[in-house]
Amino acid sequence: MENIHIYHTNDLHSHFEHWPRIHHLLSTRKKWHEEKGDEVLIFDIGDHMDRWHPFSDATRGKGNTRLLNQAGYTAVTIGNNEGITLSYEDLNSMYDQAQFQVLAANLFQSDGTRPDWARPYMLYTTKRGTRIGVIGLTVYFSHFYHLLGWNMSDPIEELTIQLNELTRKADIIILLSHLGINEDEQIAELFPEIDVILGAHTHHIFHEGKEINECILGAAGKHGQYVGHIMLEINTDEKNIVRKKALLYDTNELEPVPNEEKFINDLYQAGKEMLLEKAVDLPIPLQTDIFKESELPMILCKALREWTQADCAFINSGLILNGLKEGTVTKYDLLNICPHPINPCVVELSGRELKEVLVDTLDSKWPQMQVKGLGFRGTLMGKFVYDQILFSNNGMNDSIFINNKEIDLNAVYKLAIPDMFTFGTYFPVIFRAEHKKYYLPEFLRDLLEWKLKRTFCK
Template sequence: MADTCTLHILHTNDVHSRFSSMPHIASCLRQHRDRWEALGEHVLTVDIGDHADRMDVRTEATWGQLNVEVLNRSGYQYVTIGNNEGITLPKARLDALYERAGFTVVLGNMVDADTGKVPRWAVTQAIHEWEDLRVGILGVTAPFVQFYQLLGWETKAPFELLREQIAALRSSVDLVILLSHLGYPEDCRLAQEIEGVDIILGAHTHHQLAHGERVKETLIAQTGMLGTNVGHIRLVWDREAHKVQEASAELFPSTEYPADPDLSAYLAQEQKNTERLLERTAVRLSVELSNSWTEETSFGSALAASLRQWTQAEVGLANNGLLLTPLSGEVSYGDLLRCLPHPINPCAVSLTGEQLSRVLMQSIQPQVIQRELRGFGFRGKVTGWMGIDGLQVWYEAGEQPRIARIEVNGELIDSQRCYRVGTIDMFMFNRLFPDLAEGTQIHYYLPELLREILAQTLNDEALLTAAQKPRWLNLARS
């Protein structure tokens, strides 16, 4: 037996259902695996979560099971989950997601709230063994504690857990690899604070590390997003010295590999099949709901009213930028998906009248309306005009708009009084409106996404009729 052996790790992260990348990724994985294994070298293929994204019709219609089949057909061996798998799927759907997985899900920091046990579809750790090498594999995901609790899961703080897992595992393996959907800053902190991890394969923050980054004795790697790259780690293990002799990281652009014809054909057929599944009528509209990102619309008002109704709040707020297409007539579930592809949930927050006034004032500033948004679940382009419900606002437009009067359900706003506001969870994270994020008694509503809520509320004729009446009153037009 040779004194050294070579391990290759091919990894992806945050593909977000960009299925057009997967036939290229599948070719990349297969081509390199065949070549390296023919040389007697070892290969692992892993994904670090957020492979599924419900904005894609094939993921939406199959509750992510098509993603699992694509991972199977591409030859993955180990995965962990991201927040898109963990908190955009109802508990029963996540429990069923990996029933047909041909790979192992490694996830150490999540348990079923009812049983206190690891989900039946996951293991807390894995050991992959060859004759001359033993590799321990751990996995953790970002602990969105409150969201997971509302869905029936409990998440654990990852650092102390990993410290215990590594201490128990280290003596029985040669290498420890962590599949981390915590994000790049947390990966760096983890490498600083916890010894014994040779490789951290990262995700969540969409960092693209061309040649990895070494923090103390740990090599950190991440590939970006949307399947643009396949990451490659090459390790040479010295068996006699019992240490890593060489370690390097690089990225393979996925489009440099030919699309796998079988996977391409499968995905094309499933596109047709899943589109048919979502052709079912969700709602029949008696009015047309058109939208504009730059001015008040009845659609924006209807969305705000839907959030207010769903959260049983006094006021509803929702930015028009969430609405990507108009709706009219018979609206299918596919139409709702195209209009609202975001994995965004409702939430309720308590604001003082003073805070609410500042939010409304900020919302009509041109730079806010036109601001481009990225991340935090948003799948649109700009913030757009703020749709409101339970409010009437008199304002003056212009380069520096100002508000003259605000009424809440027919009464002049009281700066000292607390109001319950129904809005979207995105505002709690992106701090576009600081007063919203700093409100009190924040409550999130899961598992329904915005489009699932509209499938119910748009059947309410009274809500639609009321949404036709302007809530923003431009004094210059009076």
């Protein structure tokens, strides 16, 4: 018999507060297992990087690569935060110094070739001769990748292609899947040749794994809350799995690591120092208020409309987390007040549809609504603010004006919004709209910097 230990993390999102313990657990366990003659594989399943954190933003993910190197990872796949929150050039260079393999079978360059830094799969052979094939897949956000200069293939179709080749070479097949729980469970049903699926993206948790069709699924939540451990016992004569087990280690329950607080703080400070480049000098302070109209959300909203050349715009005030003081404003200051990896978007709506959406924004439910995901890194939605949109009588009658003209229900308008409103079900009319234009790789804070410079650097 042969024992294979597989450790996995996912969706860290640059929450480094648990990283010292994760690093210590992985390095210690690897040493233990190897001293016993067992095999060890360590995988990350994507979204290790998130540009809300100064260290990741300043290094464009290269700092995350260094951390993965130091912790001895075997291979990773990319998540949407690596894939579509970085420019083409930044993603193309993020793994230049990687000491692990990057597996992304469904990612291609615009000419159809694979990037030099990624492979569709890897084949690892243990000391006892067991051949382990590992495939990586990332979520199918093909439109956004295309806007950045990449191409994607459908993950299920690509998986079929790779399995046709790999099943002839491997005794055991592992899938690193940044696709989400529904897709993982579907894959387990459709592809019995896969033995292990390590999941991500939807932040789901399998405390003791989940078995479907003799495939074991593992998933470790988000933000480094858990480290996953899959144990496989292999019959080395027949090269098959005779026993498998999955569990999670709660990082909050692990022993503290010496100087862990210093390590966490040093990472943040290192990123902050790299972002102390001046963005603009302000002659006056600019305030924000999540529950009423205030200066900074209004400036961002105006920037959104002007930059996209739309007819009108609205944003939620919760996108701006703090005000700006008089004097020098740095790149770090802008990240601190607007940390979201959210892009500008323009959606085309008829006047009738636009009116429906705008009336909905007046609902009293919005300001106190808690928001999670969709790129939002704040807490509450906040009050909506508008540019080139005017309400009379609280917008309940034919009293909405666009560019000082009463809304024409039959006209077509270009509405600029944060892209988060196109993904969720906050506004069904926007979600269903046929014509949406996304702007990548610019974030909202880039537009805010652009507008502040135009306003105060004359």
